[in-house]
Amino acid sequence: MNREKNRSDNLRIAGIGRCAGIHIRVNGRMITAFPGETVLAALTAAGYKVLKKSNVRGEARGPFCGMGVCYECLVTIDGTPKQRSCMVEVADNMEIILYEPDNG
Amino acid sequence: MNRTTVEVLIIGNGLAGIVAANRLVAAGADVMLLDENIHIGGQLLRQIPERLGSLRVYHPDYVKKIGFEFIAALRTEKIVVRNRARVLGIYPGREVLIETAEKKVSTVKAERILLATGARERFLPFRGWTMPGVLSSGAVQVLIKSSGVLPARDLVIGGSGLFLYSVAYECLKAGAKLRAVLEQTPLWNKIPLTWQLLHQLPKLTEGSRFLSKLIFSGVPLRYSTRIIEARGNGALAQVVSAPVDGKGNIVSGREKIYPTQLLATGFGFSANIELAQMAGCLSAYAAERGGWVVKTDANLETSLPGIFTAGETTGIAGGLKSICEGEIAALSILRQMGRPFGPAHEKRLAKLLRQRRHHLQFGKYFNLLYRIPAAAYLDIPDETLICRCEEVTMGDIRRAVANGYDTPATLKIALRSAMGDCQGRICGPIIYDILAALTGRSQAEMTPLVVRPPVKPVSIESLASYSE
Ligand SMILES: Cc1cc2nc3c(=O)[nH]c(=O)nc-3n(C[C@H](O)[C@H](O)[C@H](O)COP(=O)(O)OP(=O)(O)OC[C@H]3O[C@@H](n4cnc5c(N)ncnc54)[C@H](O)[C@@H]3O)c2cc1C
Numbered sequence: 001m002n003r004e005k006n007r008s009d010n011l012r013i014a015g016i017g018r019c020a021g022i023h024i025r026v027n028g029r030m031i032t033a034f035p036g037e038t039v040l041a042a043l044t045a046a047g048y049k050v051l052k053k054s055n056v057r058g059e060a061r062g063p064f065c066g067m068g069v070c071y072e073c074l075v076t077i078d079g080t081p082k083q084r085s086c087m088v089e090v091a092d093n094m095e096i097i098l099y100e101p102d103n104g
Numbered sequence: 105m106n107r108t109t110v111e112v113l114i115i116g117n118g119l120a121g122i123v124a125a126n127r128l129v130a131a132g133a134d135v136m137l138l139d140e141n142i143h144i145g146g147q148l149l150r151q152i153p154e155r156l157g158s159l160r161v162y163h164p165d166y167v168k169k170i171g172f173e174f175i176a177a178l179r180t181e182k183i184v185v186r187n188r189a190r191v192l193g194i195y196p197g198r199e200v201l202i203e204t205a206e207k208k209v210s211t212v213k214a215e216r217i218l219l220a221t222g223a224r225e226r227f228l229p230f231r232g233w234t235m236p237g238v239l240s241s242g243a244v245q246v247l248i249k250s251s252g253v254l255p256a257r258d259l260v261i262g263g264s265g266l267f268l269y270s271v272a273y274e275c276l277k278a279g280a281k282l283r284a285v286l287e288q289t290p291l292w293n294k295i296p297l298t299w300q301l302l303h304q305l306p307k308l309t310e311g312s313r314f315l316s317k318l319i320f321s322g323v324p325l326r327y328s329t330r331i332i333e334a335r336g337n338g339a340l341a342q343v344v345s346a347p348v349d350g351k352g353n354i355v356s357g358r359e360k361i362y363p364t365q366l367l368a369t370g371f372g373f374s375a376n377i378e379l380a381q382m383a384g385c386l387s388a389y390a391a392e393r394g395g396w397v398v399k400t401d402a403n404l405e406t407s408l409p410g411i412f413t414a415g416e417t418t419g420i421a422g423g424l425k426s427i428c429e430g431e432i433a434a435l436s437i438l439r440q441m442g443r444p445f446g447p448a449h450e451k452r453l454a455k456l457l458r459q460r461r462h463h464l465q466f467g468k469y470f471n472l473l474y475r476i477p478a479a480a481y482l483d484i485p486d487e488t489l490i491c492r493c494e495e496v497t498m499g500d501i502r503r504a505v506a507n508g509y510d511t512p513a514t515l516k517i518a519l520r521s522a523m524g525d526c527q528g529r530i531c532g533p534i535i536y537d538i539l540a541a542l543t544g545r546s547q548a549e550m551t552p553l554v555v556r557p558p559v560k561p562v563s564i565e566s567l568a569s570y571s572e
Binding site: 010011012013014016018034036037038040041042044045049050051054055056057059060061062063064065066067068069070071072074080082086087088089 | 140141142147188224225234235236237238239240242243244245246247248250251252253254255256257278279338339492493494495524525526529530561563
């Protein structure tokens with residue numbers, strides 16, 4: 001947990017007066033996020049690179065276009081599958097599930 | 105979204121959309137401004153949301169300053185502005201199908217529509233480009249600018265076009281270690297500079313600021329260099345590049361390996377014309393405009409009466425052109441609506457149309473300069489994925505074309521390419537280019553694919569919420 005925290009601090013750019021952190025759960029694990037960040041940004045800062053498996057071959061896929069076009073960053077958010085994580089902002093207690101077959 | 109009719113519906117609130125909205129609202133029109141993005145401002149005016157804090161590393165340049173002024177000037181009580189609202193389709197009689205942030209689907213009937221749907225990035229596939237850790241250059245910029253997050257502390261940037269330099273600049277400012285910028289276009293090229301480019305001085309000074317930052321930071325800048333492979337075990341670990349010759353062919357035996365966790369790649373932009381095509385507006389291929397664009401008359405009206413388009417949809421040429429066209433479209437719409445249109449309006453319109461020609465000239469220069477050579481597509485190895493969603497490879501395309509499936513429509517049926525989640529937004533422009541390269545035919549002679557609604561995947565629940 002401590003090591004994760006260091007990693008995430010490391011990827012967040014310094015010099016931004018962020019509000020107090022909130023918590024979201026990723027496959028059951030608690031991570032810290034900041035209001036205003038997208039789900040994709042929070043996942044990226046926490047070190048998640050693989051978000052789903054590809055449709056046909058089941059290969060690991062991560063975010064690609066970052067702006068809602070490619071559908072490579074699909075995750076399940078609060079029970080709704082196939083959400084583009086780059087197009088949704090984080091909210092406290094949000095529940096994210098990665099690698100669901102539904103999101104492939 | 106309880107409104108069911110509106111005078112002018114603007115789709116897209118990037119520069120073109122917000123400028124048009126301002127002009128129309130000022131003239132008393134009833135306007136609705138929709139965008140699927142979380143924040144207003146489109147691609148250029150991405151900013152750290154206030155709630156997240158202030159990011160001082162960026163100095164908004166001249167174009168962005170204009171844009172932010174327009175956003176501030178939007179008199180929001182006289183206009184309906186909706187973000188996270190996706191337009192799924194446009195039907196005869198200008199009935200527009202919209203999915204809101206709450207995943208509710210409804211329709212709005214508009215007297216006039218302005219399509220200001222902008223552009224997305226364009227790519228040249230290479231072996232391993234689907235590997236986690238390979239991101240588009242725009243994705244890296246968006247993560248930095250809208251969320252204050254770097255995808256990794258070290259990176260390589262590779263592809264072609266001016267945009268790479270602005271991403272490089274932002275990465276350096278954000279404290280990333282930039283290992284190299286790989287540009288496949290030669291440093292010196294044969295396209296003559298024209299005097300019209302001088303009208304774009306602010307853009308050129310901005311460009312030189314980016315470049316000097318790179319040079320002073322000691323970042324290796326490699327021209328005539330193409331990424332040929334992304335390597336790693338599950339996630340990116342190495343980027344392999346190779347030099348290319350004057351024709352765009354890879355020179356083998358001189359590969360270079362860069363260890364890195366992140367590759368940001370992009371090859372310029374491609375206009376978002378699918379919504380216009382779905383509505384039935386004619387599109388056309390023009391290399392000097394950056395590829396397929398929406399056809400318009402001089403007043404930016406499309407082939408369908410009452411539907412206008414402005415911004416990157418008519419040709420890739422950067423922010424100033426979008427600002428200019430946003431106002432042209434607004435004036436044309438006001439005139440068509442029979443609003444007061446005097447000599448002052450005529451004069452303003454004439455001036456804007458002159459400016460537009462300069463912007464198009466600027467766009468033409470860079471679109472031709474950074475055009476991906478046919479040889480680059482012919483060099484793609486068979487096993488490389490082209491369609492990321494349906495996992496269609498270059499070899500699949502080569503075989504299909506050899507078997508006579510050599511038009512956009514027949515190829516799509518043969519391979520199911522462009523039928524996955526992204527609905528061809530990523531591979532579509534690539535496949536047109538590949539077809540042209542493999543067959544030697546110009547895209548201007550090709551019939552574009554018919555785009556069917558919905559233009560974006562929509563869930564059954566959303567559709568179920570739709571009742572007349
Ligand atoms: C990733 C990226 C980065 C860029 N960075 C720069 C830069 O640094 N400098 C520069 O000069 N130019 C940049 N550009 C080019 C940029 O597009 C133009 O400069 C300018 O911002 C274009 O303005 P626009 O209004 O034409 O389109 P955009 O700003 O692209 O706005 C179009 C809007 O339409 C919305 N939209 C599209 N389809 C739908 C739909 N179906 N439903 C609802 N909304 C929809 C999009 O969400 C978007 O907000 C960039 C482009 C991209 C793609």
